Amino acid sequence: MSQRITTLVAKIFMVAFSFLLSMGSSANQEASKWQKPTPIFKQEFDWVKLTSDEWLKGDIVSMYDEQLEFDSEELDMQTIDWEDVAELRSKDWQSIRMFDGTIAEGYLVVKDGQLSLVKGGVTTHYQLSNLLSIASSGKNERDLWDGYVNLGINLRDGNTVQVDYTFSAGMQRRSSSSRFKTDYTADYSRYEDQETEVSTVTADSERLTGSYDWFFNPKVYFRAADIEYIADEFLNLDYRVHYGIALGYHLIDNSRTTWDVNAGPSYQKSKFLDVQNDDSDTESSYGLTLGTDFTFEITSDIDYDASYSVQMVNEASGGNIHHFQTGLEIELTNDFDLDLTFYADRTDNPKQNSNGDIPDKNDYRLVVSFGYDF
Numbered sequence: 001m002s003q004r005i006t007t008l009v010a011k012i013f014m015v016a017f018s019f020l021l022s023m024g025s026s027a028n029q030e031a032s033k034w035q036k037p038t039p040i041f042k043q044e045f046d047w048v049k050l051t052s053d054e055w056l057k058g059d060i061v062s063m064y065d066e067q068l069e070f071d072s073e074e075l076d077m078q079t080i081d082w083e084d085v086a087e088l089r090s091k092d093w094q095s096i097r098m099f100d101g102t103i104a105e106g107y108l109v110v111k112d113g114q115l116s117l118v119k120g121g122v123t124t125h126y127q128l129s130n131l132l133s134i135a136s137s138g139k140n141e142r143d144l145w146d147g148y149v150n151l152g153i154n155l156r157d158g159n160t161v162q163v164d165y166t167f168s169a170g171m172q173r174r175s176s177s178s179r180f181k182t183d184y185t186a187d188y189s190r191y192e193d194q195e196t197e198v199s200t201v202t203a204d205s206e207r208l209t210g211s212y213d214w215f216f217n218p219k220v221y222f223r224a225a226d227i228e229y230i231a232d233e234f235l236n237l238d239y240r241v242h243y244g245i246a247l248g249y250h251l252i253d254n255s256r257t258t259w260d261v262n263a264g265p266s267y268q269k270s271k272f273l274d275v276q277n278d279d280s281d282t283e284s285s286y287g288l289t290l291g292t293d294f295t296f297e298i299t300s301d302i303d304y305d306a307s308y309s310v311q312m313v314n315e316a317s318g319g320n321i322h323h324f325q326t327g328l329e330i331e332l333t334n335d336f337d338l339d340l341t342f343y344a345d346r347t348d349n350p351k352q353n354s355n356g357d358i359p360d361k362n363d364y365r366l367v368v369s370f371g372y373d374f
């Protein structure tokens with residue numbers, strides 16, 4: 001009896017073992033037949049595939065200096081090394097610029113090491129290694145622009161009545177071969193004496209800058225226009241207008257750090273608010289302008305930037321005129337930022353007024369502001 005039981009148990013064990021083997025074999029066969037699914041490309045998005053097989057949907061912003069800027073639908077703005085891009089598909093026309101100067105437009109497809117543009121039902125192939133830059137085509141002008149608005153304000157009442165504000169805004173247009181940028185900053189401060197109720201303005205200035213860069217090399221760019229307008233009551237300036245051109249060079253340009261330098265000739269005209277009787281209230285001068293811009297991505301949510309420029313003009317126009325700006329941009333949400341910015345300005349030879357008073361050479365400001373990017 002015990003032998004029969006032993007035989008029965010042995011048979012059950014063999015059947016179960018055979019079943020498990022067959023299940024494992026089926027699983028291996030199914031695994032060997034499994035293939036990665038092909039994504040469905042919705043036409044309202046651009047698509048980028050990384051070499052890690054990850055896909056992102058969103059909007060192509062630009063590609064320059066081996067860096068792709070891609071505004072992901074879920075992850076916001078991403079800067080991707082071009083060598084990490086396995087595939088790229090656009091929903092709208094893109095403009096490409098090649099090293100040989102060729103500029104072309106169409107629906108863009110980068111796949112299997114090849115670049116193609118589809119235009120009017122015709123596909124044209126280009127050598128991917130000859131690609132210099134990508135930007136949204138002029139056919140979709142709105143996609144070429146981005147901008148920001150920042151506001152820092154301080155209001156006091158009670159024993160001290162004071163209002164301080166700093167407003168800044170800017171816009172930028174990028175194409176495959178050029179970049180236009182303009183920035184505006186206004187600074188105002190007013191203090192009211194509680195006993196006399198007399199208001200005293202302690203700061204009142206504005207600065208407007210604009211530049212146009214043409215890219216003709218991955219490292220070198222030509223600044224065809226560099227314009228600056230400044231008005232500052234406490235610097236005795238009704239206005240100062242600066243015009244210049246420059247040649248720029250990218251010292252560093254990678255996924256986390258950029259550092260540019262530029263230099264070129266310039267012309268400046270100034271009009272002063274109040275001068276001594278024997279002085280002219282207008283001055284003009286040719287000069288030389290040197291500048292540098294530096295940015296560093298500390299984390300995915302915190303960026304550091306610094307810029308410095310010096311305008312070398314004659315003594316009557318101010319001598320060497322310095323402007324330094326540095327700070328942190330901290331991302332709060334998708335489009336809103338907290339900015340901490342330090343400004344330092346120096347005019348080596350400010351213009352004295354009719355009373356013989358000479359404005360201070362140095363001005364410093366630390367501004368905390370709330371910003372919106374669009």
